[in-house]
Amino acid sequence: MIGKPTIRICLAVTITSLTLAMAALGQGHTSADVPTLDQAIALPRANNRESKRSKIDIDRQREVTTEARLAR
Numbered sequence: 001m002i003g004k005p006t007i008r009i010c011l012a013v014t015i016t017s018l019t020l021a022m023a024a025l026g027q028g029h030t031s032a033d034v035p036t037l038d039q040a041i042a043l044p045r046a047n048n049r050e051s052k053r054s055k056i057d058i059d060r061q062r063e064v065t066t067e068a069r070l071a072r
Contacts, residue, residue: 035043045051
C-alpha cells in the first residue's frame with residue numbers, strides 16, 4: 001500500500017516535470033520568428049488607413065502651398 005508521503009512526492013515530481021516540459025516547448029522560437037521592435041511598429045503603421053489618408057492630405061496641402069508660392 002502506498003502512503004500519503006509517497007503520493008505527494010510523486011505528484012510534486014509529476015507537476016515539476018510537466019512544468020519543465022511545457023517551458024521547453026515554449027523555447028522553440030528562433031530569433032528569425034520574432035520581429036524586431038522597429039518591424040513591430042512599422043507593420044501597423046503601414047496598414048493603417050487613417051495614416052495613409054493623412055499622408056495624402058499632407059501631400060495635397062504641400063502641392064497647394066507650392067502652387068500658391070509659384071503664383072506670387
